[in-house]
Amino acid sequence: xxxxxxVTEQSCERTHKGIDKQLEVAERRLNxxxxxxxxxxxxxxxxxxxxxxxxxxxxxxxxxxxxLETAREDIEEANGFWNSPGGQWIIKGxxxxxxxxxxxxxxxxxxxxxxxxxxGK
Numbered sequence: 001x002x003x004x005x006x007v008t009e010q011s012c013e014r015t016h017k018g019i020d021k022q023l024e025v026a027e028r029r030l031n032x033x034x035x036x037x038x039x040x041x042x043x044x045x046x047x048x049x050x051x052x053x054x055x056x057x058x059x060x061x062x063x064x065x066x067x068l069e070t071a072r073e074d075i076e077e078a079n080g081f082w083n084s085p086g087g088q089w090i091i092k093g094x095x096x097x098x099x100x101x102x103x104x105x106x107x108x109x110x111x112x113x114x115x116x117x118x119x120g121k
Contacts, residue, residue: 081087
């Protein structure tokens with residue numbers, strides 16, 4: 001019976017060592033998966049922050065675009081008169097008057113009696 005007991009103990013030890021090796025392999029795989037899960041949690045956290053930042057930036061841009069559209073509408077409304085025939089007539093008349101005054105001033109510098117000759121003495 002002693003021989004049978006020894007064989008049984010050796011068999012038990014081999015089985016025990018095999019189970020220990022399988023446990024070590026399983027533990028290493030579990031640790032590797034745990035590291036991967038931790039890395040993925042960090043990545044998800046960073047992506048969440050990026051999404052929040054991008055959302056805030058998008059909201060800010062939408063507000064700016066809306067403000068610019070409102071400003072453009074106001075400018076178009078204000079410029080509407082100056083693009084009308086009456087506004088163009090005023091602009092052309094003002095430019096013509098400024099040109100006449102400038103030419104008269106130049107003529108006055110060249111010939112001091114220039115304006116007197118136009119308007120009389």
